[in-house]
Amino acid sequence: MSSAAAQRPNGLALFILPGALLFALFFFLPIGLMALMSILTGNPVVAPKVAFTTRHYARMIGDPFYLEVIWTTIRIGLVTTLVALAIGYPLAHWMARIKSRAGHALLLMAVLAPMLTGIVVRTFAWMTLLSDRGVINQTLISLGLISQPLKLMYTETGIVVGLVHIYVPFMVLTLTGVIGRIDERLEQAAENLGASPLRAFLEVTLPLSLPGILAGSLLVFALAISAYVTPILLGGFQIMTLPILIYQQISANFNVGFAAALGIVLLMISLLLVVAYNRALGLVSGQHDLQ
Amino acid sequence: MMKALGSLSRRRFLTASASLGIGTIAAPYVARADDPTLRITGWGGKWGEIMKAEIGPAFESEFKCKLQIDSAFPYLPKLQASSRSAPIYDVMHTNSNEQWAAAEMGLIEPKIDPKLVPNLADVYPYAISDKIVGVSIFTSAIGLGMRTDKGYGGISSWKELWDAKYNGVRGGYVIPVNSLGQAFLMMCGTLFGKGQTDLDAAYMALEKLKPIKIVDFTGAMEKMLLSGEVGLCVIHDSGIYRYDGQNQPTDFVSPSEGVLSLEQVLTITPGSKMKELANAYVNYMLRPDVQKRLAETVWYSPANKKVKLDAKYDAKLLTTPEKVSKLIQVDWKWYNERKDEIDQRVNRIFRA
Known part of the structure; x- marks a missing residue:
């Protein structure tokens, strides 16, 4: 019986197989091809003579402009993540602890409602607010508070504002689930033992919600550094990020190899920061399994 | 009702209906499948x-x-x-x-x-x-597009784009991805240097053009001009003329130095x-x-x-030999051979 059972296909394995195949086909294969293209002189499918090269990476390292672009991308990603966390955490905490079901539903709707509109539309909405002739500048000018429009668009701040608006729901939804599962009685016990509400939060709730902070931050960071539409529209092409540079290399310079090398760098940044963030949070929380 | 259909079962009826529907939708495509x-x-x-x-x-x-x-x-x-x-x-x-x-x-x-x-x-x-x-x-003729309701006066030269009074309302393109931007860069070489291929003169001129609002497509520039976000910009004539009859306060200027093609x-x-x-x-x-x-x-x-x-x-x-003779064509072969170098430089110039 045991040998017959061993030969029978595992039901769970069959259930997982389509998903695994899909993942291999649409995630691992494209990344593998991108890595390959980044070290080739051309596309082997259409070009007859193709050789291995490191020139795309050498170009990136040899020119400080590309390193500045990489740093700008990381900076925008980090600031967006921190601001989204600062806005999202209190909201998620409120949503997780609110007693009224109607109140929870209303808050959830408020968080989800912007996601029903496309990113392009929302970014254009920000443009109508932040541009020189936008609502904010026109209002301030008409009130006589300023004489020249404030430079709200075409800056990193403008991009971060747009990205935070788009990605806060991702942070909130991730955090709400985690905070909601924290037993409130732990905080009450801390307060019974003399801790102030703030100290109870800092020493009980916050450490227990670190997995949510980690997951939400990684999600927002990964989305922010790979964002294309918002940095282009709100940055007016004057803030160069890696996704913009990658698009430029493919669409206007037709240099797929260099674009692939930039893509690999973007991927490596994400992976490195995931590892670093995991280690840091593991150390802070004492949850060594995070490492 | 199904009984009235005699031997036709519900399943057969649904199958036949679905086939008929698909056949009706696909018929034009099937009929034209042999067309090259x-x-x-x-x-x-x-x-x-x-x-x-x-x-x-x-x-x-x-x-x-x-x-x-x-x-x-x-x-x-x-x-x-x-x-x-x-x-x-x-x-x-x-x-x-x-x-x-x-x-x-x-x-x-x-x-x-x-x-x-x-x-x-x-x-x-x-x-x-x-x-x-x-x-x-x-x-199309690449020249200047202007708002006519801002009291800018008569504009006749490309060089007026560098006038400080257009700071904040000046419009241009993302040079690496836009043909008008690339052609304009070559024009900068002609205006301020020895000719189209004088890149150093062009780069210096572009530096002096800041602050400038840049976009990737002419459609975006048209919208910025129509909304008043820009007052004077590089644009092609069709981007202005296509709003003919709509009473828009915009006009196209053919600069005296010539228009780009x-x-x-x-x-x-x-x-x-x-x-x-x-x-x-x-x-x-x-x-x-x-x-x-x-x-x-x-x-x-x-x-x-x-x-x-x-x-x-x-x-x-441009419908006569005389008008067509005003067109300035860009040597794109020369430009493309240096595109990477140019892109790196202009990306730096227009970085905020």
Whole structure:
């Protein structure tokens, strides 16, 4: 019986197989091809003579402009993540602890409602607010508070504002689930033992919600550094990020190899920061399994 | 009710209904499955609308074929990724700079055979000059677009774009990705240096152009000009004239130093299996009646000398040898050879 059972296909394995195949086909294969293209002189499918090269990476390292672009991308990603966390955490905490079901539903709707509109539309909405002739500048000018429009668009701040608006729901939804599962009685016990509400939060709730902070931050960071539409529209092409540079290399310079090398760098940044963030949070929380 | 249908079961009835529905939907496609298909590229907007509604169907009907138009820019990377022997397009329509890049990569045939495209004999010299691969079927004039409600006064020179009074309302393009931006960079070399290829003079001029609002597409610039976000910008004449009759406070300026040529170029891919049809399409697009219809819809200047436009269009578009002689063509081969270097420099210049 045991040998017959061993030969029978595992039901769970069959259930997982389509998903695994899909993942291999649409995630691992494209990344593998991108890595390959980044070290080739051309596309082997259409070009007859193709050789291995490191020139795309050498170009990136040899020119400080590309390193500045990489740093700008990381900076925008980090600031967006921190601001989204600062806005999202209190909201998620409120949503997780609110007693009224109607109140929870209303808050959830408020968080989800912007996601029903496309990113392009929302970014254009920000443009109508932040541009020189936008609502904010026109209002301030008409009130006589300023004489020249404030430079709200075409800056990193403008991009971060747009990205935070788009990605806060991702942070909130991730955090709400985690905070909601924290037993409130732990905080009450801390307060019974003399801790102030703030100290109870800092020493009980916050450490227990670190997995949510980690997951939400990684999600927002990964989305922010790979964002294309918002940095282009709100940055007016004057803030160069890696996704913009990658698009430029493919669409206007037709240099797929260099674009692939930039893509690999973007991927490596994400992976490195995931590892670093995991280690840091593991150390802070004492949850060594995070490492 | 099902009993009234006799032996027809519910399952059979549903199967028959579904088959009938699918058959009805698929019938036109099945009927036309044998028609040869010509795969081309083309713009969206007004151009796309008239191609879809009128020019394309007329071609399909005349040549008993199907026209498959890709208007999802950018085209060249898609052609680049497709097989040389079975390219994704038979005819590529794009601006001249990209056609030169495609020619360098061997993705398109650099010249059109006049024996296979008889209308080539009637085009202005610029349309098949040594600055063009394939054939330019239309051109626009790149000059300055201005708001007429801001009291800017008469503008007659490119150099006025550098006037400090336009700080904050000056508009230009993302040079690495936009043909107008690239052509304008070459014009900067002419205006402030020894000629189009004087890149150092051009870079210095671009530095002095800041602050400037830059966009990737002319459509975006049109909207910024219409909204008043920019007051003076680099733009092509069709981007202004297409709002004719709408009482917009905008006007096109042809600078005294000359206007740059923004060519709409057609080329044929070497691996196309539809060469005969591809040549027929190029010839068709150069036909006077087709040229007139398109020119009067999108405000492009026709390349065919024999086209007679209505007075309103004739007054503004480049329709005579004298007007056409004002066009300045860019040496895109020279530009593309230095594109990486230029892009790196201008990306730095316009960085906030």
